[in-house]
Amino acid sequence: MKKHVRRGLVTLVAGAAAMFSLLLPAVGQAETIKIGAVLAETGPSFLGVPEANTLKMLAEELNVKGGINGNKVEMIIKDTGGKPESAVSFTKQLIEEEKVFAIIGPSTSGETMAIKNIAEQTETLLLSCAAAEVIVNPVAKWVFKTPQMDSDAVKKIYMEMKNKGISKIAVVVSNSGFGKAGKEQLLKIAPEFGIQVLIDETYDKAATDLSAVVAKLMANKEIQAVVNWSIEPAQSIVNKNIRQAGWQVPIFQSHGFGNIKFVQAAGAGAEGVIFPAGRLLVAETLAADHPQKEVLVNYKKAYEAKYKEDVSTFGGHAYDAFHILCRAIGEAGTDKAKVRNAIENMKGFVGTGGVFNFSAQDHNGLGLDAFEMMTVKDGKFALYQK
Amino acid sequence: MDLSLFLQYLFAGVSYGIIYAIVAIGFNIIYNTTGIINFAQGEFLMLGGMISISLHAFLPLPVAIALAVLITMLVGALIEVVFIRWIDQPSVLRMIIITIGISILIREAALHIWGEGVRALPYFVGTAVTSVSILGTRVSPQVLFVIGVCSVMVVCLNFFFKFTPLGREMRACAANRRAAILCGINAKNMVTFSFMLSAGIGALAGAVMSPITYTQYDNGTGLAIKGFTVAILGGLGNTLAAVAAGLLLGIIEAFSVSVLPLAFQDAVAIAILLVILFLRPHGLFGNSAAARLQEF
Secondary structure, three states, rough: OOOOHHHHHHHHHHHHHHHHHHHHOOEEEEEEOEEEEEOOOOOOOOOOHHHHHHHHHHHHHHOOOOOOOOOOOEEEEEOOOOOOOHHHHHHHHHHOOOOOOOOEEOOOOOHHHHHHHHHOOOEEEEEOOOOOOOHHHOOOOOEEEEOOOOHHHHHHHHHHHHHHOOOEEEEHHHHHOOOHHHHHHHHHHHHHHHEEEEEEEEEEEOOOOHHHHHHHHHHHHOEEEEEEEEOOOOOHHHHHHHHHHOOOEEEEHHHHHOOOHHHHHHHHHHHOEEEEOHHHHHHHHHHOOOOOOHHHHHHHHHHHHHHHHOOOOHHHHHHHHHHHHHHHHHHHHHOOHHHHHHOOOOOEOOOOOOEEEOOOOOOOOOOOHHOOOEEOOOOOOOOOOO | OOOOHHHHHHHHHHHHHHHHHHHHHHHHHHHHHHHHOOOOOHHHHHHHHHHHHHHOOOOHHHHHHHHHHHHHHHHHHHHHHHHHHOOOOOOHHHHHHHHHHHHHHHHHHHHHOOOOOOOOOOOOOOOOOOEEEOOEEEOOOHHHHHHHHHHHHHHHHHHHHHHHHHHHHHHHHHOHHHHHOOOOOOOHHHHHHHHHHHHHHHHHHHHHHHHHHOOOOOOOOOHHHHHHHHHHHHHOHHHHHHHHHHHHHHHHHHHHHHHHHHHHHHHHHHHHHHHHHHOOOOOOOOOOOHHHHHHO
């Protein structure tokens, strides 16, 4: 044969052989399931680190046990620094380059809203660890969230205020997505409980001193309670400034307070704060037959042993997202649409945030009973006794 | 507004204001000796806070702070020797870019060393909620410490520049570098010393405000911007004007909260800066002739 013809044939045969060898592993062998995560590990909050730690811990545990139906799980975690633009670019990278099966996160509501449409359009399963109601209302087919509803948190707070006879309040929120969503819910739901919001102010999430706004609140003598809604360390500064000014007003906070680091940052200013949170923070004090007790205590022990820091509710949201996803993959295999359906139909899933009951209209699965009212006593979280 | 409310706003304003003033003085010292705007100024405050927190783990508080100030001064000197000293006839733009780069470098190094978490020194006196009563209003003792320490620093600096030989040499360098060299003053060392001094006062301010404002690896940038605003407001290069401008800005910011929503607080500061720059470009207390002389 002529030289170039022979060379052409060799290339063709080699190419065909290469193609075959590429196809072979896909047939009948275990595939690694790639799960992406976009978390705010750095940035002004204490959210991302417990979430990332939890995901790494759970992925390791799962792979040691052999994975899901023999398929190992690979966590690809990206740090967004809490910035929505980074969340968008990392999400696109995870979907287009890494071709992940699903995405867990982001940590904050602002970031989640930035990527909600991307997930929906690319039909990528998104399990957010952020709390704002707007993430699942209006419902997007592919978007779920594991933290409890901020509207339920607001209702719990108002119910407690009603018990105490409080009707005139001040609301201070941080200027993050969580804060703004919380303010919307606080103002919307107040009339239902006969509560009047006299002053509402927004503070910068990176603020270093808020004594000026505390002075403004103190000037209004009719205020009977202050609601401080934020997920950033700045919320601790509000507490400190209020007590430093000698004001003993009852302070209510959001479920964004659920990390002991916020209590430490506020020091004695955190004593007596009342806030709704998942039961993870008081896992040991639950009754032995409480459906969540085993899950909570096991997670708490494993996390604290591995990372030598207290659990926070934020890590719990990542725990729930991971286990919900893995249970769905275990039931439905690796077809995305089937896994999505499996999540949507999941009922009675016991997680750290509560017992989840999903449906086509409810992509959160938690209700008012997922919350327990907590307080801070002697620098530790405790159940709130009325 | 009754007296106690007025005083509450006033204390809030003075405590912000004096921090801005210290950052501005740091800018001024370096600007006067070298003509450089050092955008890494805010990082010195952050380092002062972070290093004292780390040292406090095994040293008593005053020693930890003193050592942190010394270490930050060494960092300042190092920055000058490594990045600034060997550049001949630097253009303003080049130096600005270099100092911005240095600030990013320090910030990322801090992120690696101390992580992204928020830390704070313990309150010098009492806890997070103790407060003293002054004329009917309650104020945290830490605020009084911040105001006190920074005021003492300003007075000492004034004394230093006016009456000590080293201070006079620095002023000579600032006024006319060539003449100073002819008089036998080592101008290069004066530049290094100005960096050290700026770093030192920044570090002390950063340490003393840490219990109130928390210290985080990226604290420095916001402070540098506000401090630069104040330096311009007072007239770049003029130390006492920086103090006055800083207090003015802090007080206006605090009182603005009583009439405007809090969310506008930063906008007020920038709006004031813009107005001043349109009406009196060389700052409130500067005048165009003096600006050329570059006196302290």
